[in-house]
Amino acid sequence: MKKKGLYQIKDPDKKVKEYTLSVLTEDKAGLLNSITIILNRRKINIDSLNVSTTEVKGVSRFTIVVSSTKEKIIKVVNHINKLIDVLGAFLYEEDEIYYQEIALYKLSTKIFLKGDLVEKIIIRKYGAKILKIEKDHTIIQKTGTKAGTQKLYDELKKFGEILEFARSGRVALSKKKRKTINFLRTLEKTKSNKLNI
Amino acid sequence: MKEITGSEALIKSLIEEDVNTIFGYPGGAIMPIYDSLYSYLDKIKHILTRHEQGAIHAAQGYSRVSGKVGVCFATSGPGATNLITGIADAQIDSTPLVCITGQVPSQLLGTDAFQESDVIGISMPVTKWNYQITNANEIADIISRAFYIAKSGRPGPVLIDITKDAQFSNVSFNYKKCDKIRSYHPYPIIKKTKIKEAAKIINNSKKPLILVGQGILLSKAENELLQLSEKTGIPVASTLLGLSAISCHHKNYVGYLGMHGNYGPNLKTNEADLLIAIGMRFDDRVTGDTTKYGINAKVIHIEIDPSEIDKIIKTDVAINADAKEAILNLIPHLKKNHHENWINEFRTCDKVEYEKIIDKEINVVEDKILMADVINRISNLTKGKSIVVTDVGQNQMVTSRYYKFSESNSNITSGGLGTMGFALPASLGAKIGQPKREVIAIIGDGGIQMTIQELATISQYNIKVKILILNNNFLGMVRQWQELFFDNRYSFTEMKNPNFNIIADGYGIKNNKVENKNDLDKCLKEFINYDGSYLLNVVVEKEENVFPMVPSGESVSNIRLE
Known part of the structure; x- marks a missing residue:
């Protein structure tokens, strides 16, 4: 794990693919703007974005999903790494991370009166759960990939109108064995704050 | 510990960073800072430019020749937005600057208060770092960070916005120089x-x-x-x-x-x-x-x-x-x-270039003044030892080709951004940064009119810069492209110019005009040897092209000699 590692382009791949950026930052106001400005400059649209605190106090994690060519996204990551308050920006393809999204579905409660929908579809097949049952509506929650939550959406739609639907941004962790605090310690120890001549 | 105001803490922080020159322009939201500055004039010199853009370009010129961080002050709103061109210029040309802007009181932020602009948002894409101070306690730490970030690694501009209430409130002052930020690693470890x-x-x-x-x-x-x-x-x-x-x-x-x-x-x-x-x-x-x-x-x-x-x-x-x-x-x-x-092999190419281009430009037999000839003479007269500050366009390209630099840190120009109007204010900053060296600004008749008000600054502080106008009554580089690539359609490139000599007179700056080639040498000598600021208006050929040229988007192998 190398601080603000330089991503170098080995063979430029012109194919547009989905990439996940995981950016560890100091918890500072305005950083979201700084990061999106860099994506915007190269006309990269954000598919999903999530910002949250991490297990280390004062450190935030941005998880950004974008579609781009590898060549372009590497340049973007190098630029994000340059931001003063960014601790480290990492670029992942789908098979390099564990990731999940969460979806909430609001349905009319009367749909559930039509037989064994709940048991068969929601609980067993999709691993979803019922979050809340009210008189006029019920909330179902499912975590998974975008494709998985979409599948459940399509399935539920067959039974009646979905009143409201919301999907979160992706959260992701790398498959590598890594500890944020160790990464920060390495950063703090690096003697790259001064010229060594 | 005795408390001081936030604005005084700012001035003391600048002194801690060895700042002795500030370029700026006061206004409502930065008045407390200017008031504190007034008590420290024995330690810090302030140059009042005539526009905030002038202040920041001057700070750039100062920084580029001295290697120090350039510092400028501006007020909120229009004062701050007028800095933006210079900040973008410094960002793309890696010039270390710390820009201090005043801001409306913190309780008015976001309310469209008088002279409020979101300078943090506006400057974010063009600064290396920026920060808004709303609490006087932050001033010392943030200023030390600002200087460390501006000058370390690949240098760049930093903007610090300070709300008026933070300037007024009291704080105990304790300064510690920043030399480490855990998320910032300016000097990569060599492999x-x-x-x-x-x-x-x-x-x-x-x-x-x-x-x-x-x-x-x-x-x-x-x-x-x-x-x-x-x-x-x-x-x-x-x-x-x-x-x-x-x-x-x-x-x-x-x-x-x-x-x-x-x-x-x-x-x-x-x-x-x-x-x-x-x-x-x-x-x-x-x-x-x-x-x-x-x-x-x-x-x-x-x-x-x-x-x-x-x-x-x-x-x-x-x-x-x-x-x-x-x-x-x-x-x-x-x-x-x-x-x-x-x-x-390069020398063989040099011969080709000399025969096809240079010889024709510097050894003109007819009675016409070519830009190349003027710069070549200046280069010879100064033995390539002057600091040359160029604007943007043909004046810049000709100078880069014909001025034979023999000393380091002598070429100050707006490269990446290509900011017309850069040279005049940058030259006054350069002269203040290197007072013992000759500083010559070389500017076109278009560019000088973008920041011509800085003649007043040069005059007020008696800054001994030499200002050479290569005057062809055209936006020459655009005209050249129109001739070569747009069928001679001179769309809005010809100018009816003012009388630059009367303008210089108005500002109390010694000046002269050359229209005749026979007068050129004598006038250039007087211009160079004069001990004081001097504006020389050289009327050059109206339609001169700069060659060689690699047409935009073509291979360097397709370099054209004519």
Whole structure:
């Protein structure tokens, strides 16, 4: 794990693919703007974005999903790494991370009166759960990939109108064995704050 | 501890950072800071420009010649937005600046208060870092951070916005210089393996070419560059901002790269088997068509900013490090060598360029004044030892071609952003930064009118800069493109200019006008030798083109001599 590692382009791949950026930052106001400005400059649209605190106090994690060519996204990551308050920006393809999204579905409660929908579809097949049952509506929650939550959406739609639907941004962790605090310690120890001549 | 106001804490912080000159313009939201400054005039000099854009360009000129961080003050709203062009210029040309802007009181933020603008939001894409201070307790820490960030690594502009209530409130002052930020690593640790790989390629190359940029000047690696070139015998070419990093008279110097650069280094880029780029970023004005650039060459890129590596040109070996440190590490691994035949190929190109272009421009028989001739004479008169501050356009390209720099840090120009109006204020800043050196601003008749108000600043503080207007009553570079690529359709490039000499008189600046070639030498001598500011209005040929030229988007091999 190398601080603000330089991503170098080995063979430029012109194919547009989905990439996940995981950016560890100091918890500072305005950083979201700084990061999106860099994506915007190269006309990269954000598919999903999530910002949250991490297990280390004062450190935030941005998880950004974008579609781009590898060549372009590497340049973007190098630029994000340059931001003063960014601790480290990492670029992942789908098979390099564990990731999940969460979806909430609001349905009319009367749909559930039509037989064994709940048991068969929601609980067993999709691993979803019922979050809340009210008189006029019920909330179902499912975590998974975008494709998985979409599948459940399509399935539920067959039974009646979905009143409201919301999907979160992706959260992701790398498959590598890594500890944020160790990464920060390495950063703090690096003697790259001064010229060594 | 005795408490002081936030504004006084700011001034004391600047003194802690060895700031002795500030360029600025007061206004409502920065008045407490100006009031505190008034008590410290024995330690800090303030230059009141006539526009905030003038202040920031002056700070840029000051920084570029002195190597110090340039500092400027502006008020909120329009004061702050007027800085933006200069900030963008400093960002793209890596100039360390700390810009202090006043801001409306914190309780009014976001309310469209009088002279409120979201300068943090506006400046975010063009600053290395910015921050808004709303609490006086933050001032000392943030200012020390600002200076550390501005000058370390690849330098750049920092903007600090301070609300008026933070300036007024009391704070106990305790200053500690910043030398570390855990999320910021300005000096990458050099990789020995990369040094060895690079050395091996260099030692085996037959036709290597060193391309130097401003990185040499910023890391003060001029001597190391000479050692590198002299030990290996490798020729050196320079980008626009790299000019003066090596003397134009050095035996291994082969010229200026880019769109209007010299014939040899452009053409030979595609014959070289190795390009060693040091502290330069392969700007499109240098590379032309990147798919037809360095076609026979391996590329070694020595660059402090990791995001520049592989951005435009793919490298074979990238050394992500400070230029001076990298060269010092590299030299012991390099074999002593010479490349006389290869350098002679450049000299053959020089002859072609001389016959086809230079000779016709500097030895004109007719009674017409050409820009090239003027600059060549100035170069000879000053022995290439002056600081030359150029604006943007033909004046800039001709000066870069014909001024033979013999001293380091002598070429101040707006390279990346290409900001017209840069030269006049930058020159006054440069003169303050290097008062013992001759400073000559070379400006077109278009550019001077963008910041002409700074003549008042020059006059008020008796700043002894020389101002040369190359006056063709045209926006010359645009006109040249219209002639070459737009069928001579001179759409809005011709100008009816004011009488620049009467204007200079109005500002109380000595001046003269040259229209006759016979008067040129005498007038230039008087201009150079005069002890004081002087504006010389030289009326040059109306439709002169700058050649050679690599047409936009074409390969450097297609460099045109006519």
